[in-house]
Amino acid sequence: MTDISALSEADAANELMRLAKQIAHHNKLYHADDAPEITDQEYDALVKRNEALEAAFPHLVREDSPSRQVGHEVATSPLSKVSHEVRMMSLDNGFSDHEIREFVARVRRFLNLSDSEPMSFTAEDKIDGLSCSLRYERGELVMAATRGDGQVGENVTANVQHIADIPQHLQGENLPDVFEVRGEVYMEKQAFTALNEQLMEEARAAAEAKGETFDPTKVRQFANPRNAAAGSLRQKDASVTAKRPLRFWAHGWGAASEVPGDKQLVVMRQIEAWGFPVSPDLKLCENAEEMLQHYRSIGERRPDLPYEIDGVVYKVDRLDWQGRLGFVAKAPRWALAHKFPAEQAQTTLEAIDIQVGRTGKLTPVGRLAPVLVGGVTVTNVTLHNRDEIARLGVRPGDRIVVQRAGDVIPQVVDNLTRDEDRPAFIFPDHCPECGSEAVAEEGEVDVRCTGGLICPAQRTERLKHFVSRAALDIEGLGEKTIDQFFALGWLESPADIFRLHQRREEILALDGWKEKSVENLLASIEAKRSPDAARLLFGLGIRHVGAVTARDLMKNFHRLETLRETAELAGQAPPLQGRGRSRVAAEGVGDVDQALTQPDSPHPNPSPEGEGLESSATEALVTLTSIDGIGGAVVEALGDFFHEPHNVAVWEDILSEVTPPEYIVETKQSSVSGKTVVFTGKLETMSRDEAKAQAEALGAKAAGSVSAKTDLVVAGPGAGSKLKKAAELGIDVIDEAAWAEIVKAAG
Numbered sequence: 134m135t136d137i138s139a140l141s142e143a144d145a146a147n148e149l150m151r152l153a154k155q156i157a158h159h160n161k162l163y164h165a166d167d168a169p170e171i172t173d174q175e176y177d178a179l180v181k182r183n184e185a186l187e188a189a190f191p192h193l194v195r196e197d198s199p200s201r202q203v204g205h206e207v208a209t210s211p212l213s214k215v216s217h218e219v220r221m222m223s224l225d226n227g228f229s230d231h232e233i234r235e236f237v238a239r240v241r242r243f244l245n246l247s248d249s250e251p252m253s254f255t256a257e258d259k260i261d262g263l264s265c266s267l268r269y270e271r272g273e274l275v276m277a278a279t280r281g282d283g284q285v286g287e288n289v290t291a292n293v294q295h296i297a298d299i300p301q302h303l304q305g306e307n308l309p310d311v312f313e314v315r316g317e318v319y320m321e322k323q324a325f326t327a328l329n330e331q332l333m334e335e336a337r338a339a340a341e342a343k344g345e346t347f348d349p350t351k352v353r354q355f356a357n358p359r360n361a362a363a364g365s366l367r368q369k370d371a372s373v374t375a376k377r378p379l380r381f382w383a384h385g386w387g388a389a390s391e392v393p394g395d396k397q398l399v400v401m402r403q404i405e406a407w408g409f410p411v412s413p414d415l416k417l418c419e420n421a422e423e424m425l426q427h428y429r430s431i432g433e434r435r436p437d438l439p440y441e442i443d444g445v446v447y448k449v450d451r452l453d454w455q456g457r458l459g460f461v462a463k464a465p466r467w468a469l470a471h472k473f474p475a476e477q478a479q480t481t482l483e484a485i486d487i488q489v490g491r492t493g494k495l496t497p498v499g500r501l502a503p504v505l506v507g508g509v510t511v512t513n514v515t516l517h518n519r520d521e522i523a524r525l526g527v528r529p530g531d532r533i534v535v536q537r538a539g540d541v542i543p544q545v546v547d548n549l550t551r552d553e554d555r556p557a558f559i560f561p562d563h564c565p566e567c568g569s570e571a572v573a574e575e576g577e578v579d580v581r582c583t584g585g586l587i588c589p590a591q592r593t594e595r596l597k598h599f600v601s602r603a604a605l606d607i608e609g610l611g612e613k614t615i616d617q618f619f620a621l622g623w624l625e626s627p628a629d630i631f632r633l634h635q636r637r638e639e640i641l642a643l644d645g646w647k648e649k650s651v652e653n654l655l656a657s658i659e660a661k662r663s664p665d666a667a668r669l670l671f672g673l674g675i676r677h678v679g680a681v682t683a684r685d686l687m688k689n690f691h692r693l694e695t696l697r698e699t700a701e702l703a704g705q706a707p708p709l710q711g712r713g714r715s716r717v718a719a720e721g722v723g724d725v726d727q728a729l730t731q732p733d734s735p736h737p738n739p740s741p742e743g744e745g746l747e748s749s750a751t752e753a754l755v756t757l758t759s760i761d762g763i764g765g766a767v768v769e770a771l772g773d774f775f776h777e778p779h780n781v782a783v784w785e786d787i788l789s790e791v792t793p794p795e796y797i798v799e800t801k802q803s804s805v806s807g808k809t810v811v812f813t814g815k816l817e818t819m820s821r822d823e824a825k826a827q828a829e830a831l832g833a834k835a836a837g838s839v840s841a842k843t844d845l846v847v848a849g850p851g852a853g854s855k856l857k858k859a860a861e862l863g864i865d866v867i868d869e870a871a872w873a874e875i876v877k878a879a880g
């Protein structure tokens with residue numbers, strides 16, 4: 134990341150644009166898709182960089198700047214760092230009864246205890262919050278720090294002053310000189326739901342006040358109570374924390390000048406007496422069977438608890454034994470977290486709706502009686518496809534079990550009323566949107582509408598895809614607007630978007646549109662008159678041409694027309710080895726390669742006429758299939774696309790409205806040019822996206838997983854299995870600083 138003082142205005146403007154997009158993208162993943170791709174820390178780093186740039190270049194602050202968006206946390210800012218005097222540990226996990234019995238046996242073996250020697254464990258709920266260490270000196274709170282990486286956390290002393298569960302002064306006499314109480318800051322389920330509703334309402338009100346159209350997908354809500362607690366605590370402005378209903382309970386201690394007891398439970402009761410809440414389920418168990426019983430009892434009550442827990446923690450009660458047991462790596466040998474399986478809930482499947490996607494795919498969506506699972510109210514659940522419905526045997530009216538683990542989207546795991554005598558759900562054989570036949574191709578599970586261009590659902594979905602972030606990225610042209618304009622007959626194809634300026638007055642006459650919002654919409658459309666060719670190609674939604682494939686194609690052809698000519702020509706290439714083109718495609722590029730790289734072998738299917746055309750067609754096919762990452766399916770899909778006159782009309786129409794510049798990826802020569810790089814672990818100075826972009830700019834390929842094809846692994850802290858695999862394969866591994874050196878060396 135470049136030092137801000139060294140940035141030119143143009144560079145700063147570019148970076149601000151990129152940051153606005155990235156942050157909006159992650160907001161959407163976080164909120165709308167409930168699937169964050171980056172950690173809170175990585176998100177915060179983007180926001181911080183944006184703030185710093187805006188402070189240095191105030192005149193460049195964008196209309197769509199993340200700092201102007203209301204209702205989400207942008208102010209999580211430089212909290213100072215605190216080193217923990219005693220490291221904050223993590224816990225080993227166990228899942229099965231067997232693992233718990235084994236843990237108890239292991240402790241006995243380690244301590245060399247006979248079977249008759251009594252050995253107790255404390256057991257308490259493992260609350261899903263943010264770990265904190267609170268340092269008291271002679272009974273006064275002097276420092277509060279988050280766990281961080283266990284050794285260094287963030288200073289949240291000002292923030293925790295607003296948490297009523299955390300005493301500023303310990304109660305009682307004879308207080309130790311130094312005592313660090315450790316526990317979890319958390320948010321109760323109800324408070325979490327209310328907070329998200331409030332964030333949404335604030336954003337709506339702010340948009341209305343500014344006369345803008347309200348886009349709920351731009352509001353950053355919290356994915357779960359743990360995120361809400363973390364986001365609320367880690368605020369630069371502690372007055373924000375003060376407004377959030379945070380709670381705390383203690384589960385242990387860190388540095389201590391003296392420990393008030395020789396047993397875990399005794400010390401916890403003293404901490405409680407000093408004024409801290411502790412788990413209401415904290416109790417002593419004498420053996421593994423009692424521990425398992427307590428676990429099951431808590432598990433049964435878990436859905437009704439006001440807070441989220443994800444397991445039960447067991448600790449050896451005698452502190453002298455804890456001392457002898459010590460630690461392995463980052464976790465104590467004397468404690469174990471017994472995790473719960475993914476949270477499940479029962480509800481009624483009220484209806485099964487069929488959604489029609491861009492490619493005509495019919496996706497069944499279950500509408501549920503609202504139910505709280507894993508801290509989130511679930512009302513819809515995807516049923517994936519016809520086979521999944523058959524597997525579960527679900528019909529409207531069934532009682533079903535819904536499961537949700539962590540940030541994962543909810544899924545149906547069981548049908549409790551499968552045996553009830555009711556007719557099976559009949560998957561439609563016609564498109565619910567256009568009435569065309571809906572069929573599954575042989576060997577495919579997905580049922581697709583065959584209506585193509587006459588299907589309104591497919592047409593609007595294609596338009597939505599065309600304007601989406603990864604494609605043309607037209608701000609302000611949201612899904613509802615597209616549906617509305619489509620219904621009015623204003624948007625037939627992508628090119629019509631660029632003719633909307635002719636309807637300025639008509640749009641203004643619609644409900645909810647004001648001068649300013651129409652102006653913004655038309656301006657963001659006009660800004661895309663010279664779009665990136667790869668994004669435009671991707672936006673057209675050609676089958677098998679995803680964002681990466683589109684870039685690979687454009688890197689090779691530079692101009693869309695060159696791609697079209699080649700694809701059309703390749704579509705006329707003769708069948709190879711007497712088989713149809715589709716067969717070749719279905720069997721992959723390997724066959725094509727083989728046939729084409731044997732120049733000495735006789736032509737597989739010589740044709741008496743049109744030798745000239747045939748050889749240039751074959752040449753085109755060679756050109757296409759020799760591009761790295763382009764397989765037979767892509768070649769066939771491109772051929773099919775340009776074979777269809779409707780598609781050619783759409784293509785020519787859009788290119789009469791927009792002019793993508795020649796697609797040139799400027800690559801610098803570097804020591805990694807032509808190599809495949811994998812980034813893993815946490816990157817400190819840049820986002821994953823930025824790192825990948827750097828790799829591409831250096832002529833390297835950024836891959837997602839480590840394989841024999843990988844040349845280099847850039848590993849940050851927390852790199853796990855990928856690092857291990859790299860070591861097994863003998864692949865070079867460097868850290869982020871060494872990567873920065875490579876980037877710097879390339880200029």
Ligand SMILES: [Zn+2]
Pocket residue numbers: 489564565566567568569582583584585588589590591
């Ligand atoms: Zn249809």
